[in-house]
Amino acid sequence: MSTTSTAVLILAVFGASTVEMVEALTIVVAAGVTRGWRSALEGAAAAVLVLTVIVAAVGVPLIHYVPIDALRVVVGGLLLVLGLSWLRKSILRTSGHKAMHDEDVIFAATTAALALDPPAPSTTRRDAVGFAVAFKGVFLEGTEVVLIVVSLGSSQHRLGIAAIAAGAAALIVAAVGFFVAQQLSAVPENTIKTVVGIMLTSFGLFWVGEGAGVHWPGSDLAIIALIGLFLLVTLASVALLRSRCPAVPLAPTAGLHVDSSSRPGSGDR
Amino acid sequence: MKTLSRGARAFGHFWWDFLIGDAPELFVAAVAIIVLALLLRHERGVAVVVLPLTTVAVLVVSTLRGRRKSSGAP
Numbered sequence: 179m180s181t182t183s184t185a186v187l188i189l190a191v192f193g194a195s196t197v198e199m200v201e202a203l204t205i206v207v208a209a210g211v212t213r214g215w216r217s218a219l220e221g222a223a224a225a226v227l228v229l230t231v232i233v234a235a236v237g238v239p240l241i242h243y244v245p246i247d248a249l250r251v252v253v254g255g256l257l258l259v260l261g262l263s264w265l266r267k268s269i270l271r272t273s274g275h276k277a278m279h280d281e282d283v284i285f286a287a288t289t290a291a292l293a294l295d296p297p298a299p300s301t302t303r304r305d306a307v308g309f310a311v312a313f314k315g316v317f318l319e320g321t322e323v324v325l326i327v328v329s330l331g332s333s334q335h336r337l338g339i340a341a342i343a344a345g346a347a348a349l350i351v352a353a354v355g356f357f358v359a360q361q362l363s364a365v366p367e368n369t370i371k372t373v374v375g376i377m378l379t380s381f382g383l384f385w386v387g388e389g390a391g392v393h394w395p396g397s398d399l400a401i402i403a404l405i406g407l408f409l410l411v412t413l414a415s416v417a418l419l420r421s422r423c424p425a426v427p428l429a430p431t432a433g434l435h436v437d438s439s440s441r442p443g444s445g446d447r
Numbered sequence: 448m449k450t451l452s453r454g455a456r457a458f459g460h461f462w463w464d465f466l467i468g469d470a471p472e473l474f475v476a477a478v479a480i481i482v483l484a485l486l487l488r489h490e491r492g493v494a495v496v497v498l499p500l501t502t503v504a505v506l507v508v509s510t511l512r513g514r515r516k517s518s519g520a521p
Contacts, residue, residue, distance in 0.1 A: 273514075386498070
């Protein structure tokens with residue numbers, strides 16, 4: 179596997195992890211501020227641990243026991259669904275036809291919902307609500323990252339590199355979040371999502387072709403050509419939607435809720 | 448047992464949202480692209496043109512469908 183596809187793999191996983199972790203951190207900060215930091219951080223750490231175990235438990239057997247071509251076709255299909263979905267949403271958001279995902283709105287909604295629950299009896303004891311909300315926020319947002327890490331990592335036999343890229347993004351977002359706390363809305367989430375959507379779609383199509391037996395011209399360099407193609411289509415689509423179909427003003431979306439019905443995809447696949 | 452069934456339901460919800468969500472056409476299209484790739488595997492010259500163009504068409508159609516939905520048009 180060439181340096182080109184490894185570099186694109188790292189960028190795609192890092193970007194996807196950044197977007198999802200920004201969303202998760204918003205929930206963790208909201209839980210920490212309203213329910214106490216100890217429980218919120220323990221909940222987040224427990225979720226990261228479970229996600230790491232899932233990557234190892236699912237990813238390693240995939241690499242060792244599933245034929246590589248079959249794996250690439252299935253993984254390519256999953257990446258196509260995810261990438262096209264992210265691209266579609268980011269085009270609609272950029273052109274003003276869908277409300278932007280606003281971390282400030284999510285933060286306000288989460289803190290308001292958490293404040294309604296009675297506080298834990300003592301500040302020295304663990305707060306079950308804070309733990310559960312932080313765990314769920316990190317776990318649900320992280321599941322999509324796990325899927326990307328496992329699929330991209332296993333199809334290229336680069337599971338370790340993919341996991342490290344995702345972990346690095348999570349650490350950087352956590353460090354930035356620690357210093358800026360409630361300024362997460364400043365992260366250009368939609369732009370990152372657009373770039374990652376283009377990468378996932380390109381990777382997905384590339385692996386579907388390779389797995390099916392279609393050999394792309396230029397081998398791995400075809401990924402760069404596909405990225406260029408989908409970038410052009412994305413820019414053209416945004417320009418077309420802006421010029422021909424004027425948007426109506428939309429309120430930002432909170433995307434995630436803290437109730438038991440929240441799940442990935444409910445607001446933002 | 449209750450926890451197990453709740454977990455299974457959440458797992459099912461996750462995959463439903465992930466694969467189908469609010470754009471079921473993307474799942475159908477991904478399956479169609481896989482079938483197309485398998486059919487064209489011996490026609491490399493055709494496949495490397497048809498597969499990207501089909502994917503582009505899917506993205507454009509799905510985005511326009513999403514715009515129509517968001518504007519409330521029938």
